[in-house]
Amino acid sequence: xxxxxxxxxxxxxxxxxxxxxxxxxxxxxxxxxxxxxxxxxxxxxxxxxxxxxxxxxxxxxxxxxxxxxxxxxxxxxxxxxxxxxxxxxxxxxxxxxxxxxxxxxxxxxxxxxxxxxxxxxxxxxxxxxxxxxxxxxxxxxxxxxxxxxxxxxxxxxxxxxxxxxxxxxxxxxxxxxxxxxxxxxxxxxxxxxxxxxxxxxxxxxxxxxxxxxxxxxxxxxxxxxxxxxxxxxxxxxxxxxxxxxxxxxxxxxxxxxxxxxxxxxxxxxxxxxxxxxxxxxxxxxxxxxxxxxxxxxxxxxxxxxxxxxxxxxxxxxxxxxxxxxxxxxxxxxxxxxxxxxxxxxxxx
Numbered sequence: 001x002x003x004x005x006x007x008x009x010x011x012x013x014x015x016x017x018x019x020x021x022x023x024x025x026x027x028x029x030x031x032x033x034x035x036x037x038x039x040x041x042x043x044x045x046x047x048x049x050x051x052x053x054x055x056x057x058x059x060x061x062x063x064x065x066x067x068x069x070x071x072x073x074x075x076x077x078x079x080x081x082x083x084x085x086x087x088x089x090x091x092x093x094x095x096x097x098x099x100x101x102x103x104x105x106x107x108x109x110x111x112x113x114x115x116x117x118x119x120x121x122x123x124x125x126x127x128x129x130x131x132x133x134x135x136x137x138x139x140x141x142x143x144x145x146x147x148x149x150x151x152x153x154x155x156x157x158x159x160x161x162x163x164x165x166x167x168x169x170x171x172x173x174x175x176x177x178x179x180x181x182x183x184x185x186x187x188x189x190x191x192x193x194x195x196x197x198x199x200x201x202x203x204x205x206x207x208x209x210x211x212x213x214x215x216x217x218x219x220x221x222x223x224x225x226x227x228x229x230x231x232x233x234x235x236x237x238x239x240x241x242x243x244x245x246x247x248x249x250x251x252x253x254x255x256x257x258x259x260x261x262x263x264x265x266x267x268x269x270x271x272x273x274x275x276x277x278x279x280x281x282x283x284x285x286x287x288x289x290x291x292x293x294x295x296x297x298x299x300x301x302x303x304x305x306x307x308x309x310x311x312x313x314x315x316x317x318x319x320x321x322x323x324x325x326x327x328x329x330x331x332x333x334x335x336x337x338x339x340x341x342x343x344x345x346x347x348x
Contacts, residue, residue, distance in 0.1 A: 025121035026128065033131035033138040037104060047139030049105050051164070059164035062101035066092055068157040070195040071226070076153070077210045078223040081119050084157060085126020090232035091192050091253070092161035093134055094307060097234055098249035098264060100171040100241055101163035106131050108141035109158040113150035115143070123157055134232055136161075173266030175247040180336040181316040182261075182270055185236070186329030187306030189228035189282050193254040194301040198226065201290040216285040225282045233307045236326045240309070240319055248310035252302040257333075258343045259299060261308060265336060272334035273346040279304040310336060 037054030051057050068088045075084045108127045131138045202208045210223030248264040261270045320330040
C-alpha cells in the first residue's frame with residue numbers, strides 16, 4: 001500500500017498564518033477607533049461594550065447590516081481596497097442615523113477564496129479609519145478564507161452596526177406633516193448602489209477601462225468617479241437632530257428616491273421636482289450612455305441625492321444654510337402631501 005503524504009490546512013487552501021498577518025497589520029488602526037465604551041482588546045472571542053460608559057444607558061438600541069455590493073469589483077479593477085471599507089461603515093451609519101441613532105460600534109466580515117494579507121488589512125483598515133472619523137468603535141469581526149466557495153481573487157465585505165437613540169427622539173414617521181419640505185443632501189456619486197448597472201454600461205457596453213478619462217466626467221477617471229466614497233451625514237445632521245428640528249430622514253440607497261422616501265413618511269407621500277438639483281456629471285453620463293429611462297435611473301441610482309431631511313417649511317432655509325457651512329450641497333427637492341403612497345413626480 002502506497003504511503004500517503006501528510007496533509008495540512010494550507011494544502012486545503014486555508015492559510016492561518018496569512019490571517020494572523022492580516023490582523024497584525026490592521027491591529028493598530030482598529031485600536032485607534034476604540035471609544036470609552038470599549039472593554040478589552042483586539043483578539044477576544046467577543047467584543048465587549050459598556051453602554052453606560054458610552055452615554056447610552058437606557059436608550060433604544062438600533063442595529064443594521066449591509067454589504068459593499070459590486071463596488072468591490074471596481075475596487076479590484078483599480079487595485080484600491082481601503083475606500084470600500086469606508087463606504088461600508090458610512091453606509092451603515094446613515095442607515096441608523098435615519099432613525100435618530102448615534103452609532104456606537106461596528107463589526108466587519110471579510111470572506112475570501114485565498115487570503116491576501118495586504119488586501120484584507122486594507123479592507124479592515126478602511127473600516128477602522130471610517131469608524132475613528134465618525135466616533136464609533138470597530139469592536140470586532142471575522143475573516144474567513146473559504147476556497148471552493150469563493151474563487152481566488154474574489155472576496156466579500158459585510159458590516160454590522162449598533163447605535164442607540166433616546167426613545168423620545170426616535171424618528172419613526174410620526175412627526176411628518178403635510179406641507180413639510182424635502183431637503184436633499186448631495187451624494188458623491190453612486191455611493192454603494194447601482195454598480196451592477198453602472199459596470200454594465202461603462203465596462204461592457206462602452207468598453208471603458210478604469211483609467212480612462214471621458215470628457216463627460218470632467219477630469220475624473222472612470223475608476224475615480226466610481227470609487228468616490230459613500231458620504232456619512234452624521235456630523236452634518238447631528239446638531240439638528242439633537243435640537244429636534246428634523247421630522248424624518250431617508251437614506252437614498254438601493255431603490256432610489258422612489259422606494260426609500262415612502263419608508264419614512266408615515267401616512268404621507270412625497271412630491272418631488274426632478275429638475276430641482278444638479279444630478280452631477282456621472283449620472284448624466286450613465287443615463288446618456290445607457291439610454292436609461294428616467295424612472296429606471298431614479299430607482300436604481302441615488303441621482304445625486306444621498307440623504308433627504310424632512311423638515312418644517314419654515315426650517316428649511318436655515319437648515320440648508322447651516323449644512324452648507326458644514327460642506328454639504330443642499331437643495332429643496334419637493335414637499336410632503338397628505339395620503340400614503342408612492343412618490344409623485346411634479347409635472348407628471
